[in-house]
Amino acid sequence: MLYASTRGGAPAVPFADALLAGAPADGGAYVPTRVPTVDLGRVMDFASFEDVCVEVLSPFVDDAFDREDVRAIAREVVSRHESGEVCNVRRLGRRGGREARVAELFRGPTLSAEDASMQMTMRMLDRVLARKNKRANVVCCSTGEAGGALASVAAEMTRVDAWIAYPGDDGDVSEPQEREMTCHVEDNVHPIKVFECPDGVSDVDAVVSDVFADEQFRMAHGLVSANSSNIARVLSYVPIFFYIYARVRSREQDRGKPVVFTVPSSTFALEFAGSLARMMGLPITIVAACNANGAAHRVISMGELYKTDMVHTSSSALDVVVAENVWRSLYYAAGSNPMILSELQDDFDEDGEVALPPKMARELNTVFKSALIDDDLLFSVIQHEERLGFVPCPQTALAIAAIEMIRDVPEDVPAVALAVSHPSKFPDVIRRAVPQLSNGASHPTVEAMTGLFHRRRTCTLEEFERSLRRDIAAVTAMRTPEPVRVERLLLEREDYERLYASVLRKTTKRGKFLDNPFVNVFLALMISFWATATTPPRDASRSRERDAQKAEAKAKRDKERVRVREARALEKQRAREISARAKADARFAREMARAARAEEKRARAGAPTKPHVMHAYARDRDDARPPNEHFAHEPNRKLR
Incomplete structure (x- = not known):
């Protein structure tokens, strides 16, 4: 399996190189050049997550790991989860007229869905480094969840130094999330708290992207990205969708029937992984549950990408301005045409906004739906579910709320909300929603971290890049063996022109004989003669009737355009109102x-x-x- 750039400017590479490079040199993202299909019936027969991983992941990593390697990695991942189960599916009853369930993905060491993905990715990386006898500096920008998962697994390893940067302003990261990143005693875990980040983790990520763009520095110090921009992180989510589906449609007569997944939306990594599972043969629909920032909602529901100021919401782990993995889904929506995507991304980078072509927007809507949820609804969902015996974290509450907002999917199709974190990691939000906490809002893992020392670096956003470069260089100089080096190449001009020509031929679908001008003239004459011979004599009354029908159809189309335009305007206004209300609530909460x-x-x-x-x-x-x-004052007072 090879991995191509979504922008088409870099050569395709094998999985191990894509894992180490993180992103291609042309500014795109790696995607599989082909998506294999799997025998759904065979996968449904598997009882363990290990077997599902072997069947689903092996085609993607076959150049780096054989099936037994994948099984060994999956076994190590499962062993780090509570009761040896990566996921537990429980019923919620009916929500919005349909059967609802929740998939608990917070059974790992940091009580987060990121555990399974990060454990899988880092164990793959550790094996690749061991084969090369090299080490790496792994860098991750996090709103709390991915950073804690990376710190947990990196603490077990000897060939990596983990650099975890997270925004440090009020409300960006909860206290338990921060402790999961900063309370490790191992000297290869380096948390960095970055202050003065108006756009939260997006500001931190922009600085790290600039560091990775310095090719000389990246290769000299063996930098590897652990963000979801690394294709290994996304691929590690794919078996989870198959595993959950097999438990929801466990009966023989239900196999092959559709399921809806509602996903808490941030960087669009889980949504893209779900779309890969769909392309592999899994009959699912993905609903992106967005908070007031609405990054994915704008793309799916409006067909537009544009940057906004970040809104601090109660679901802080999802506070992002740009859903970076959406470009991977747009690549497939564009028919795997990197030229279209490169032009769109150039416009977005230059103007901060871009409108999708109608065909691409329709393709995206066949796979994804979206829902925009404000904090008021989030709190009401937490309160309602707590009364029924289940306490969701803020991100999971968004996914549950989205079930009742599903449209264009029959009500007999069950919905599964992904529970991505344990509620004990967000005590302030849960306390605001449910003042009398139930037992489900505490966990021994979180309680054990209380009072431990923080081990972290701190800086402002302005100081971040200089400090990061200095400290990575200093730590690398003290480590052995040497850092891993993977060169990221760009296509030569001739290769790029050849790729452009092949894509153009594929897009236009023209045969070679049509390149002959004499053939084109002959065909035009033949079509003209055929039209003259087959067109009936013109009847004035019928002509007027046709003209009236055309005018009526045109009026209908114009009316529909106006309706769609007004609906989009109302949607944008609603999104702005939600954003303003969320900003006011967040400001009030910070002041309190x-x-x-x-x-x-x-x-x-x-x-x-x-x-x-x-x-x-x-x-x-x-x-x-x-x-x-x-x-x-007593001036005559005597002191004894």
């Missing part, structure tokens, strides 16, 4: 949290909690100091 911390700090210091009382500290008192008779 800041006030609570200040109050708590004064209480710990032994100061009165109200600064205006008589005995408050001078720094907290605005009025003049009151007189004190014990210290009145």
Whole structure:
């Protein structure tokens, strides 16, 4: 299996090179040059996640790992999960008129769906490095979940240094999420808290992308990306969809029937993995459940990509401005035509917005649906589910809310919401939704981290790149063996022109004989003679009737265009209102949290909690100091 760039400017590479390089040199993303199909009946017969991984993943990694290697990696991943189960599917009852279930993917060491993907990717990387006798600096930008998963698995390894950068402003990362990244004692785990990030993790990711674009620095220090831009991260999600489907459609008579998956949407990695599973033969529809940032919703429902200011929401792990993996799905929606995608991405990079061609938008809508959910609905879902005995995390609450917003899918098709995190990782949000926490909102893993030291670097966004380069270079100089080096190449001009010509021929679907101008003239004359011979005599009354029908049809089309335009305008207005409301809520929550911390700090210091009382500290008192008779000025007073 080879992996091509979505922009077409880099040569196709085998899986091991795609894993180490992370992204091609032309600024695109790696995608499989072909998507294999699997025997769904055979996969349904497998009882273990290991067997599903072997059947589903092996065709994608066959140049680097044989089936037994894949089985061994999957076995190690499963062993790190609670009770040896990567996923548990439980019933929720009926939601929105359809049967609903939730797939609990938070059974790994950091209570996150990222555990399975990160464990799989890093264990593949460790084997590749061992074969080459090299080491790597693995870099990850995170809103909390992927960073904790990387820290957990990297702490077990000796050939990698993990650099985990995350936004450090209020509300970006919860306390348990941060502790999962910063409380490791191993010296190869390097968390970096970056302050002053107005667009959250997107700002951090932009700086890291600039570092990776420095080819000399990347190769000298063996940089490897652990973000979802690495194709291995995305491929690791694909077996999960098959595994869940086999449990939802477990009866013999239900095999092959459709299922809807509602996915908490951030970088579009899970959605793209689901679309790969669909291309492999799994009959599923993917619904992207978006918060007020709505990055994926704009692409799917409006056919538009544009950047906005980031909104701090209660589902902070999903707060992204651009869903980077959507370009991979657009590549297949464009018929695997890199020229179309390259032009779109150039326009987006230059203008910050781009409208999809209608055909591409329709192709995308056959696979994906989307739902936009605000914080008010998120809190009501948490409250409702808690009363029924299940406490979802904020991201999972979005997925559950999206079930009732599914359109264009029959109600007899069951829906599965992906539960991507344990609620104990977001105590502030759960406490706001359910003041009296149930037992489901705590976990021994989170409780065990309470009070441990933080081991982290801190800097501002402006200082981040210089500090990252210096520290990576310093750590690399102290490590052995040497860092891994994989050169990222660009296509030569002749190869690129050849690729462009082949894509053009494929797009136009012209035969070689049509390139002859005499053939074209002959065909035009033949068509003209045929039209003259077969056209009936013109009847004035019938002509007027046809003209009236055409005018009526044109009026209908114009009316439909106006309706669609108005609907899009209303959708944009609603998205802006949700965004503004979410910003106000987030600002209020940050102010309340800041006030609570200040109050708590004064209480710990032994100061009165109200600064205006008589005995408050001078720094907290605005009025003049009151007189004190014990210290009145007595010039004739004798001291003994």
